[in-house]
Amino acid sequence: MFLFRTFILRRIREEKLRALATVLGVALGIAVVLAVRMANQSSVRSFETALEMVAGKTSLEIVGSGSGLREERLLELDWLEQFGQISPVIEGEARASFPSGDREWLKILGVDILRDETFRDYRLVRFAGRQQSPSPREFLELLSDPGAIVLTQKLARRHSLDPGSGLDLDIGDRREALTVRGLLLDRGPARALNGTFALMDIAAAQWLLGRLGRIDRVDLRLKPEISIDRAEAAIAARLPEGLTVQRPSRRGRQVEKMLESFHFNLTALSHIALLVGLFLIYNTVSLSVVTRRREVGILRAVGGSRRQVAGLFLAEAGLLAALGCALGVLLGGWMARGALRLTGSTLDRLYIRSAAEPVALGPEHLVLAFAVGIPLALLAALVPALEASRVAPTEAVRGADRVESRFRLSWRQRWLPPILSTLAVGFACLDSVEGIPLFGYAACLSTVFAVAFLVPVVLHFSGRAGSRLTRRWTGVEALLANANLSGSIPRISISVAALAVSLSMVTAITIMIGSFRETVQYWVEQTLRADLFVAPATRSNVYSESSLSPEVVRVVADNPRVAAVDPFTGFVIDYQGRRVLLGSGDFKVHLDRSGLLIKAPRQGQSAMRTAIGEDAAVVSESFALRHRKAVGDRLVLNTDRGRRGFRVAAVYYDYSSDQGVVVLDRSTFRKYYGDRPPRSLAVYLKDGLDPEGVRAEILAALPLESRVFVHTNASLKAEVLRIFDNTFTITYALEIIAVAVAILGVATTLVTLILDRKPELALLRWAGAEQRQIRKMVIIEAALLGAVSQGLGVVAGILLSLILVFVINVQSFGWTIQFHLPAGFLLQSSLLILLATALSGIYPAYRAGRMPPAREA
Amino acid sequence: MPVLSVEGVGKTYTRGEAPVVAVREVDLFLGKGEFVALTGPSGCGKSTLLHLCGGMDYPTRGRIWLDGSDLGSLDEASLTRIRRRRIGFVFQSFNLLPTLTAVENTALPLMLDGVSPDVARRKATGLLERLGLLHRLDHYPQQLSGGEMQRVGIARAVCHDPLLLLADEPTGNLDSANGADVLELLQELNRSLGVTVLLATHSAEMAAAGQRVLHMVDGGIESETHSRRPIARPDRDNEGG
Numbered sequence A: 001m002f003l004f005r006t007f008i009l010r011r012i013r014e015e016k017l018r019a020l021a022t023v024l025g026v027a028l029g030i031a032v033v034l035a036v037r038m039a040n041q042s043s044v045r046s047f048e049t050a051l052e053m054v055a056g057k058t059s060l061e062i063v064g065s066g067s068g069l070r071e072e073r074l075l076e077l078d079w080l081e082q083f084g085q086i087s088p089v090i091e092g093e094a095r096a097s098f099p100s101g102d103r104e105w106l107k108i109l110g111v112d113i114l115r116d117e118t119f120r121d122y123r124l125v126r127f128a129g130r131q132q133s134p135s136p137r138e139f140l141e142l143l144s145d146p147g148a149i150v151l152t153q154k155l156a157r158r159h160s161l162d163p164g165s166g167l168d169l170d171i172g173d174r175r176e177a178l179t180v181r182g183l184l185l186d187r188g189p190a191r192a193l194n195g196t197f198a199l200m201d202i203a204a205a206q207w208l209l210g211r212l213g214r215i216d217r218v219d220l221r222l223k224p225e226i227s228i229d230r231a232e233a234a235i236a237a238r239l240p241e242g243l244t245v246q247r248p249s250r251r252g253r254q255v256e257k258m259l260e261s262f263h264f265n266l267t268a269l270s271h272i273a274l275l276v277g278l279f280l281i282y283n284t285v286s287l288s289v290v291t292r293r294r295e296v297g298i299l300r301a302v303g304g305s306r307r308q309v310a311g312l313f314l315a316e317a318g319l320l321a322a323l324g325c326a327l328g329v330l331l332g333g334w335m336a337r338g339a340l341r342l343t344g345s346t347l348d349r350l351y352i353r354s355a356a357e358p359v360a361l362g363p364e365h366l367v368l369a370f371a372v373g374i375p376l377a378l379l380a381a382l383v384p385a386l387e388a389s390r391v392a393p394t395e396a397v398r399g400a401d402r403v404e405s406r407f408r409l410s411w412r413q414r415w416l417p418p419i420l421s422t423l424a425v426g427f428a429c430l431d432s433v434e435g436i437p438l439f440g441y442a443a444c445l446s447t448v449f450a451v452a453f454l455v456p457v458v459l460h461f462s463g464r465a466g467s468r469l470t471r472r473w474t475g476v477e478a479l480l481a482n483a484n485l486s487g488s489i490p491r492i493s494i495s496v497a498a499l500a501v502s503l504s505m506v507t508a509i510t511i512m513i514g515s516f517r518e519t520v521q522y523w524v525e526q527t528l529r530a531d532l533f534v535a536p537a538t539r540s541n542v543y544s545e546s547s548l549s550p551e552v553v554r555v556v557a558d559n560p561r562v563a564a565v566d567p568f569t570g571f572v573i574d575y576q577g578r579r580v581l582l583g584s585g586d587f588k589v590h591l592d593r594s595g596l597l598i599k600a601p602r603q604g605q606s607a608m609r610t611a612i613g614e615d616a617a618v619v620s621e622s623f624a625l626r627h628r629k630a631v632g633d634r635l636v637l638n639t640d641r642g643r644r645g646f647r648v649a650a651v652y653y654d655y656s657s658d659q660g661v662v663v664l665d666r667s668t669f670r671k672y673y674g675d676r677p678p679r680s681l682a683v684y685l686k687d688g689l690d691p692e693g694v695r696a697e698i699l700a701a702l703p704l705e706s707r708v709f710v711h712t713n714a715s716l717k718a719e720v721l722r723i724f725d726n727t728f729t730i731t732y733a734l735e736i737i738a739v740a741v742a743i744l745g746v747a748t749t750l751v752t753l754i755l756d757r758k759p760e761l762a763l764l765r766w767a768g769a770e771q772r773q774i775r776k777m778v779i780i781e782a783a784l785l786g787a788v789s790q791g792l793g794v795v796a797g798i799l800l801s802l803i804l805v806f807v808i809n810v811q812s813f814g815w816t817i818q819f820h821l822p823a824g825f826l827l828q829s830s831l832l833i834l835l836a837t838a839l840s841g842i843y844p845a846y847r848a849g850r851m852p853p854a855r856e857a
Numbered sequence B: 001m002p003v004l005s006v007e008g009v010g011k012t013y014t015r016g017e018a019p020v021v022a023v024r025e026v027d028l029f030l031g032k033g034e035f036v037a038l039t040g041p042s043g044c045g046k047s048t049l050l051h052l053c054g055g056m057d058y059p060t061r062g063r064i065w066l067d068g069s070d071l072g073s074l075d076e077a078s079l080t081r082i083r084r085r086r087i088g089f090v091f092q093s094f095n096l097l098p099t100l101t102a103v104e105n106t107a108l109p110l111m112l113d114g115v116s117p118d119v120a121r122r123k124a125t126g127l128l129e130r131l132g133l134l135h136r137l138d139h140y141p142q143q144l145s146g147g148e149m150q151r152v153g154i155a156r157a158v159c160h161d162p163l164l165l166l167a168d169e170p171t172g173n174l175d176s177a178n179g180a181d182v183l184e185l186l187q188e189l190n191r192s193l194g195v196t197v198l199l200a201t202h203s204a205e206m207a208a209a210g211q212r213v214l215h216m217v218d219g220g221i222e223s224e225t226h227s228r229r230p231i232a233r234p235d236r237d238n239e240g241g
């Protein structure tokens, strides 16, 4: 303890800045991991809690083939009453516009209130001006008005609404005016989704959602004496064709599964910053050991044991890590909001409407931070600490010139890079583990460590090349800088490795995203051929249920300038526990006009033609990869007519959903699922017409209350790319944090090197160097470090990007990406990194310049 | 029984291409309370021999007995314990820890050995007071003069009542006045504490302080001269007897 106080704490106090930088580095790493974790948790948890709250006492639910079942089928289900009470339910989404101009999405639940009261816990606080709860009968009367809606008290308070207020709802492509008839107390389903929940009578909801005659599911509340497992089996055996019984939690697990890859990749990404933070600990302790070898030798000479020495340095790491973790928890809680906002829009666009509120910082996160941060920090510090414990007592008396050993390749530097590279190649060839590319990441990690171990060698040779260059071409400062760095390779290797590693990851991810963007752009060019695209304004993602009303379809189809319309319809189905979009299009129009990119078979067009009028489907690449289906295989779907097999006619490239899409031709779809309103229209105009003009015509002809987006080809393409760029904002944010942490590492290394070189610097000053020259020398050193790191980072980054593009992406999202090297961007970022590292040299340069010249030579 | 017996000890460094024989076939016996000087030209192996005697390095040949233990046969941990309890070392370049104050530097071996900081500090304070450094207790090494630093170094070396005090060119970094002070201090401690002293120096003048002077050439002890100064008996013993 005494030693720790004097040997470590005092030193830390002396080098507050370095300690601070280390703590900050660890804190950022921990914070990023926590923030991403919290954001991920909130998106799944908010869905699951909402599901639970809305499910109430429901034990089982009966669902149809796709979206819902026809109301008449309820008649076939009266025998369910012997298991318990049943309640038919319809659910939907609408965007509410409040008088203040604010907008919020509402989840609408339509129920038969008399039957449903025992399922869910509704408590009206205020209705029709009265203050006490209504009887079920009064409740029913209140809801029987088709324009009546009941909101939550929380929402009403947020937008200052009262019973009797009017409310505009956008549903599908229409706007409807409703009246608030009552407010729900904050309990039961009303607690879900931060109050954005609305209750309606089932008949009114069917009409509002444009699904007359259909319900989504039948909820069943079992009698207490019946076991759920037995009931589930008995009901499954008796259900008519096309209906399934399941537990409400299945929908939650589906969402969890859907988000699994997305979350896993974000988590992996967040660990880069943590990794760099740990490098910083390693860096700090190593520098501490390297610069204090003599002191360690003295400690050993006067009787300090190996264990004591190692313990000291571990304690230093532990202390810095503990401070870092504590700060990281605070930072993480704060960053979670940002992470949620950044991932939220992606989730909305690609998967599911997500939560607005991050989960609160809990003891779980605290434990996670410390349980991950401190052991890893100690592990990172173990190598230098052990090295310190091996310092011989005689090192105390040896001259300073013997401390810095001349550069020699150690066995680690000689053997590890080739071994690790071989491992990386091996890992890259292995398949994913349950859809998670574990080996892909192992390959990345091996590559990263190979690079780290290669750093001293690279420094050695670049130093030699540098000395040849500087001797001839540059001023004395650069010459000195290069000599200084070459003379302290063991000390700078670690910081350079940390920076190179994080830069390589940034490079890799930049290349991956660049390639992906290029691919999507090509795909959009090829696939989006229609002149106009019509979709409901409330449509937010591929899973959204919004559809177009018949009037809108008619206006478009009747326009004389329109040559052909390809209506796309579909809904989300549960395919082996995963959410898959089952769609339908007009294959003939498609074949004639669009450029669907077929991956297999080679004769894609004719293969697709054979699917018309057949029990055959065209599936997206992600579906084929996730469910291991190839052309010619059969896939079984739940249809309105029961389970049916469909032949896979072709696999096409698709980047709109990573969950998979199954497309049937219109006629086949209608045969098995009946007529459904289209979700969007691809409109082809007669030759040579101006799409903007036709767009204006269509918009003018639409009914007044219509809420429809009509995109021209160009604007839709732009929109797709905008969404794409949006998706990767968080990726860049995480990357920038990792690089910032690494640059912190370079700055701390430089400061240490300078403190360590005091005598030489003093001598330099004594020999006539001006402050200005010393500062310049240090800044050049910083830039040189940056240059070597970025050089190494770019090379390693290209290797990593190959793994990302060809292994990880394919395994976790099922997307083929064409490799593309964004050379211009890489050049730009390299210059930027050079500038940033040079800037990081400013403070060390200032410190160095301030040193007084030696008094005695 | 001698405090230190060195029997046929040699040390060869094999780092680099050609092996360097730093010490060859040395026999040396130090009795309790002796003050022995080891002299010879620079590079003759004095430091190496001192390191071997102080358990800081292993000999490549021969045996070194200190207080009944064969240093060459001990493992690193036991050797560390011996250094901490039985040996004091005074360095040419002082080797004070820059982050520790004078009194802390002095108390370091005691504290490393588990003595409570209070007790260790009291003992170190007493010692520094005796060495005229009371006003420097809480100063850091960089705030001390060379002579003061070396006195702290000596205080550290004797703070734990070692059997054997090894001093390697203790005056090498000091001017002659300070050097003389340090030498006197060593003699005084030898007398008052009865600690056995082995002093390595390349200066014949310094070496004259020893009761015995060993002349080293090329790693071996060439000759030995005796002075008439009596062997020290600790003051305590005198008072007691």
Ligand SMILES: Nc1ncnc2c1ncn2[C@@H]1O[C@H](COP(=O)(O)OP(=O)(O)O)[C@@H](O)[C@H]1O
Pocket (backbone or CB within 6 Å): B013, B015, B020, B021, B022, B041, B042, B043, B044, B045, B046, B047, B048, B049
């Ligand atoms: N660690 C070492 N590695 C190699 N040779 C050494 C080492 N330490 C000392 N020597 C060599 O051993 C010889 C004796 O050195 P040393 O004991 O320091 O002599 P002195 O203290 O008498 O000046 C010298 O030639 C020196 O170069």
Ligand SMILES: [Mg+2]
Pocket (backbone or CB within 6 Å): B043, B046, B047, B048, B168, B169
């Ligand atoms: Mg010497």
